[in-house]
Amino acid sequence: MYSEKVMDHFRNPRNMGEIPDADGMGTVGNPVCGDMMNIYIKVEDNRIVDIKFKTFGCGAAIATSSMVTELAKGKTLDEAMKLTRSDVADSLDGLPPVKMHCSNLAADGLHEAIKDYRKKREAEK
Ligand code: FES
DSSP states (O other), X not given: OOOHHHHHHHHSOSSBSOOTTOSEEEEEEOTTTOOEEEEEEEEETTEEEEEEEEEESOHHHHHHXXXXXXXXXXXXXXXXXXXXXXXXXXXXXXXXXXXXXXXXXXXXXXXXXXXXXXXXXHHHO
16 A cells, blocks of 8 residues: 555654754644654754654554655755645655645655744854
């Protein structure tokens, strides 16, 4: 039922963990199932230079978190803001329909982390 790519990212998640001195952090919860995800980013010159995630969720949530970190790493903040839920699902060669909601967490978590970073920058000015 899962694609090879989903299984690969679920078994070997990329960029899993925390960034203690992160420049931005996004926390999102999935209202459908109650799962939770944190995304941490390091930013230099408006670009995501490092990104990690911590997810308490199902296999699809872990695979999508892992994929979103790969998609976002090296992108500018504006580019990363444009990554959508379907970009994440498509990069994993799709998700079973009942698991599509799991990809919401990853894209939303990334966007929240960027918003958090921007808010902090504003506050420093
Ligand atoms: Fe909760 Fe997938 S079932 S995120």
